[in-house]
Structures are given as C-alpha cells and as structure tokens.
Amino acid sequence: MEYKKLGRSDLNVSRIALGTMTFGRTNTEAESFEQMDYALAQGINLFDAAEMYPVPTDPKYQGNTERYIGNWLKARGTRDKVVIATKAAGPGEQVSYIRPDLHFDRANLRKAVEDSLSRLQTDYIDLYQLHWPDRSTNMFGRLGYEHKPESDGTPILETLQVLKELVDEGKIRHVGLSNETAWGTMKFLQLSELHNLPRPVSVQNPYNLLNRSLEVGLSEVMLREQVDLLAYSPMAFGVLSGKYLGGVRPEGSRLEQFPQFARYMTDSGLEATEAYVDLAKRVGMEPAMLALAFVNSRDFLGSNIIGATRMEQLKADIASLEVRLSADLLAEIEAIHRRYTYPCP
Numbered sequence: 001m002e003y004k005k006l007g008r009s010d011l012n013v014s015r016i017a018l019g020t021m022t023f024g025r026t027n028t029e030a031e032s033f034e035q036m037d038y039a040l041a042q043g044i045n046l047f048d049a050a051e052m053y054p055v056p057t058d059p060k061y062q063g064n065t066e067r068y069i070g071n072w073l074k075a076r077g078t079r080d081k082v083v084i085a086t087k088a089a090g091p092g093e094q095v096s097y098i099r100p101d102l103h104f105d106r107a108n109l110r111k112a113v114e115d116s117l118s119r120l121q122t123d124y125i126d127l128y129q130l131h132w133p134d135r136s137t138n139m140f141g142r143l144g145y146e147h148k149p150e151s152d153g154t155p156i157l158e159t160l161q162v163l164k165e166l167v168d169e170g171k172i173r174h175v176g177l178s179n180e181t182a183w184g185t186m187k188f189l190q191l192s193e194l195h196n197l198p199r200p201v202s203v204q205n206p207y208n209l210l211n212r213s214l215e216v217g218l219s220e221v222m223l224r225e226q227v228d229l230l231a232y233s234p235m236a237f238g239v240l241s242g243k244y245l246g247g248v249r250p251e252g253s254r255l256e257q258f259p260q261f262a263r264y265m266t267d268s269g270l271e272a273t274e275a276y277v278d279l280a281k282r283v284g285m286e287p288a289m290l291a292l293a294f295v296n297s298r299d300f301l302g303s304n305i306i307g308a309t310r311m312e313q314l315k316a317d318i319a320s321l322e323v324r325l326s327a328d329l330l331a332e333i334e335a336i337h338r339r340y341t342y343p344c345p
Contacts, residue, residue: 001043002321006302007201008226009174011126013083015296016318017046017230019307024064025054026257026309032068033075035314040078042318046303048204048230050087050131051116052095056258059097063119070121084120085127085230087178087204088112090134091153104134104159113171128166129176129204134159139179141263141345156187160197167198176230178204182217189225202302204230209240209276209291210269210344212337219300228302231295235306235317236264236344240291242277245270254309264344272340279332285323292320294333 002015018039023032036047053065066086073079088109089095091102099108116125134153138145166172175198177185185203192199203222205214207229214229222229235241238254244265249256255265264273280290295304308314325333 003045004228004302006127006174007228008199009201011083011174011201013046013303014044015301015303016044016321017048017085017303017305018044019232019305020047020049020065020069021053021055022307022309023049023054023068025056025058025061026254029068029071033072034311035308036069036072037076038311038314039318040081044318045081046083046085048085048232048305049120050089050129051112052087052089052098052131056260057095062098063115066116066119070119074121079122083126084122085129085176086116086120086125087129087131088116090130090132092132103154104130104162105154106158106162106165109159109162109166113166117171124170125172127174127176127202128163128172129178129202130159130180132179133181133184135184137181137184139181143345156184157191157195157197160188160191160195164197174198174201176200176202176204178230180205180218182221185218185221185227186225189221189227200227202228202230204232204305206233207231207295207298208234208236209294209333209337210236210264210272210340211342213342213345222300229298229300230303230305231298231301232305233264234295234304235288235291236269236273237261239264239269239273240276240287242273242287245274245277252309266344268340268343272336272343275336275340276333279329279336283329286316288316289320289323290325290333292317293323293325294330296321296323297325297330 003012006013049065054061136148136151163175177200180203188200277287280287306317
C-alpha cells in the first residue's frame with residue numbers, strides 16, 4: 001500500500017480508501033465487518049462515511065453505516081489503526097428528516113458531530129467533511145451556474161468558526177470539503193488563513209473517466225494550495241466496468257436495485273464507456289483496472305475511494321494499485337477524452 005500526508009495535515013492516508021455507503025442497507029453488518037477486516041489487512045487505513053449513509057438515504061436505514069463502523073472499531077480494537085472520515089449533511093429536501101432546517105451553522109454541526117461520535121463509538125473524528133455546499137451552486141452534475149446569493153445559507157466564516165470550536169474541543173482533528181467548487185475551496189482557504197481557522201486538507205468530489213470536470217479549475221487550486229482530492233465514484237457507479245453496456249442490468253447490481261442512480265447512463269456516457277472498455281480489452285486489461293489505475297495516477301489525488309458490495313469486487317479494486325499505465329496508454333485515454341469530454345459531469 002502507498003501512503004501520503006493529506007494536504008498539509010499529519011494524516012497519513014492510504015492511496016486507496018474504503019467507501020462504506022453500502023453498509024447498513026446493501027451490505028449486512030457481517031459483510032461490512034468482512035470488508036473492513038480485509039481492507040485493513042491490505043494496508044487501507046482511510047474509511048470514509050457520512051451521517052446520511054447508507055445510500056439511498058432513508059429514515060429507516062440512516063446512520064447504520066456509522067453504527068457498523070463503530071461496532072467494528074469496538075469489536076476489533078482498531079481505532080488507532082484507522083483514519084475515520086465522515087460528513088455532515090447539508091440542506092436538501094431529501095435529507096430534511098435528519099434534522100429540521102439543515103445548514104452548516106452551530107446548532108446543526110454540533111448535533112451532527114455528537115451523533116456521529118455516538119454512532120462511531122469514538123471520542124474524535126479524524127477528518128470531518130461538509131458533504132455539499134450550504135449555498136446554491138453547481139454540484140451533483142448540475143450545469144450552468146445560476147447566481148442566487150439569496151440562497152447562500154450559513155456564511156463560510158461562521159461555519160469555519162464552529163469547526164474551530166470542535167477542533168479545539170478535540171472532537172474533530174481536520175476539516176475537509178465535498179462536492180465543492182474551485183471558488184468555494186478558495187474561499188474556505190482564504191478565510192481559514194485570514195482568521196486562523198481550520199484549513200481544509202481535502203476535497204471529496206466525483207472523479208472518473210466519465211467525469212474529469214474538476215480538472216478545469218479545481219485541480220489547479222488543489223495542487224497550488226496543497227489540498228488533496230478524495231476521489232469518489234472512480235468507477236462511475238460501476239458503469240466503467242462495462243457491465244451495463246447493451247442495456248444489461250446484472251442481477252444484484254446497483255442499477256438493478258436502485259435505477260435512480262443513472263448519472264453515468266447518458267447516451268454519450270455509454271458511448272465513452274464503450275470506447276474505454278474496448279481500449280482496456282485491446283491491451284489485455286480489465287476495464288475496471290483501467291478506470292481505477294487512471295484515478296490512482298493523478299498527482300492531485302490524496303486517496304481513491306472504492307466501494308464494493310461483494311468481496312471479489314473489493315479485492316480486485318484494491319489490486320488496481322499494482323497497475324501502472326504506460327505513456328502510450330495514457331495518450332490513448334486522452335484521445336478518447338477529447339472525443340467524449342465530460343460526458344457525465
């Protein structure tokens with residue numbers, strides 16, 4: 001396993017992270033324990049969760065993911081061996097059942113942290129992330145920014161001040177962003193440095209062969225400011241494996257169970273997927289290995305968050321770290337990218 005310091009922090013994280021959003025709905029507690037046991041044995045030390053998990057979020061299941069991780073930490077006595085990352089939910093009708101009037105203000109963040117600590121059965125969270133912006137902006141594939149300052153939510157400075165209180169109290173160690181833009185990341189950095197507040201060490205955004213949109217502006221911010229990417233959906237919800245091509249929906253697959261996750265199933269997305277799958281097969285590589293190895297190769301990457309519903313998927317995904325893409329193969333990937341640029345933002 002490879003490791004690096006996350007941002008300017010002292011968090012030494014594995015190049016591959018374990019995504020846990022299936023724990024508590026798709027995966028049972030026993031299956032989740034098996035995944036965490038195997039991941040830790042392979043050197044993975046970053047486990048990523050969120051208060052709204054598992055996904056799809058639902059009042060019946062919400063919080064199960066953190067509960068399973070907490071039960072595992074207690075049963076295995078492994079708290080000092082892992083970096084626990086979790087997230088506070090932002091405003092949105094879909095998650096309004098978690099707390100009324102969700103925002104990144106003092107009342108919400110304190111309640112979110114306390115509840116996560118309780119479910120995780122720990123005294124501190126290593127990396128606490130804001131799951132999506134508390135303002136109207138481009139996220140989750142939205143195109144065409146519409147300026148709505150009346151929907152700005154909690155001022156970023158106020159959010160950072162609350163996070164500093166939580167850091168000072170020892171409840172969280174470091175702060176990260178998620179589904180954030182270049183402007184938002186820079187604003188958090190500017191205010192944190194101006195007022196001596198917690199400096200974000202990471203941005204957790206989608207990044208894969210079908211969605212490289214962060215390369216336009218955010219990647220420069222991350223590299224110049226030493227803020228690392230935690231890449232989620234590196235397999236584009238499994239689409240880049242090629243298993244959904246031709247209209248196929250394998251039994252038990254994510255899209256067979258939850259067809260609403262169709263972000264990467266656009267016509268252009270499927271055409272691009274077919275091109276990447278053909279390229280992988282031509283060079284004798286599994287399509288999933290090509291997709292994951294590409295993300296692993298990025299210089300702005302802190303950790304590549306993989307998630308799996310079955311152990312054989314998890315084992316194969318972790319093995320992607322052993323794959324190195326040649327300059328010629330990377331050039332062929334770029335040629336496909338020029339033909340299908342950001343087909344699924």
